[in-house]
Amino acid sequence: xxxxxxxxxxxxxxxxxxxxxxxxxxxxxxxxxxxxxxxxxxxxxxxxxxxxxxxxxxxxxxxxxxxxxxxxxxxxxxxxxxxxxxxxxxxxxxxxxxxxxxxxxxxxxxxxxxxxxxxxxxxxxxxxxxxxxxxxxxxxxxxxxxxxxxxxxxxxxxxxxxxxxxxxxxxxxxxxxxxxxxxxxxxxx
Numbered sequence: 001x002x003x004x005x006x007x008x009x010x011x012x013x014x015x016x017x018x019x020x021x022x023x024x025x026x027x028x029x030x031x032x033x034x035x036x037x038x039x040x041x042x043x044x045x046x047x048x049x050x051x052x053x054x055x056x057x058x059x060x061x062x063x064x065x066x067x068x069x070x071x072x073x074x075x076x077x078x079x080x081x082x083x084x085x086x087x088x089x090x091x092x093x094x095x096x097x098x099x100x101x102x103x104x105x106x107x108x109x110x111x112x113x114x115x116x117x118x119x120x121x122x123x124x125x126x127x128x129x130x131x132x133x134x135x136x137x138x139x140x141x142x143x144x145x146x147x148x149x150x151x152x153x154x155x156x157x158x159x160x161x162x163x164x165x166x167x168x169x170x171x172x173x174x175x176x177x178x179x180x181x182x183x184x185x186x187x188x189x
Contacts (some may be wrong), residue, residue: 008032009029009032011033011037014029014032014033014112015041015112015115015118016115017029018112018113018115018116018150019115019116019119019146019150022113022149022150022153022154023153025112025150026109026150026153026154026157027153027157030105030108030109030112031105033108033112034108035104035105035107035108035111037108037112038107038108038109038110038111038112039079039080039083039084039107039108039111041111041112041114041115041118042079042080042083042110042111042112042113042114042117042118043076043079043080043083043111044079044118045079045114045115045117045118045121045143046075046076046078046079046080046082046083046114046117046121047072047075047076047079048075048118048121048122048124048125049075049079049117049120049121049124049136049140049143049144049181050071050072050074050075050076050078050181050184051068051071051072051075051125052121052124052125052128052135052136052139052140053071053075053136053140053181053184054067054068054069054070054071054072055068055125055128055129055136056128056134056135056136057071057184059132059134060134071184074184078180078181079114082177082180083107083110083111083114084107084111086110086173086176086177087103087106087107087109087110087111088103088106088107089173090106090110090151090154090155090158090169090173091103091106091158093169094155094158094159094162094165094166094169095158095159095160096158096159099158099159099160101157101158106154106158109150109154109157110151110154112150113147113149113150113151113154114143114144114147115147115150116143116146116147116150117140117143117144117146117147118143119143120139120140120142120143120146121139121140121143123139124136124138124139124140124143125139127139140181141178141181144174144177144178144181145174147174148170148171148174151170151173151174152166152167152170155169155170155173
């Protein structure tokens with residue numbers, strides 16, 4: 001008798017599914033996604049988003065190319081270490097450990113939530129390079145805002161379905177991410 005082995009969904013499909021149906025992914029698939037994979041998604045997302053920011057500032061004459069490289073590297077740091085810190089904050093405040101959610105699960109869920117940011121950042125970078133448009137706000141910030149929905153589902157899951165608390169904490173986490181990005185404007189003057 002042949003027993004059917006469970007089909008393993010590729011990580012890239014789960015990342016795309018996180019854009020369209022984050023609730024289902026958070027509830028049923030996050031335990032199968034390793035946190036380094038998810039962190040690579042968020043790291044690349046913010047690297048490209050911060051590269052767009054640097055290119056926009058270079059185009060306006062605010063910074064030099066060496067600063068664009070520095071801003072891009074800050075984006076990598078922001079998308080990895082920064083996302084880990086935000087995930088840890090949300091994990092601790094939502095008391096996720098009491099509901100058996102591990103830190104690894106929280107990091108992976110938060111980081112994979114930036115899948116839409118990666119798509120927006122990649123498209124924005126293409127428009128920036130091909131057409132010379134300033135794209136950091138139109139594409140980069142929009143991508144970060146798209147990540148709020150998966151983050152909301154993650155926090156809701158970790159907090160035991162406390163909706164008001166989840167909305168407040170998601171807003172706080174999103175604000176921290178955007179405030180950090182906005183501080184990059186200080187490089188230009």
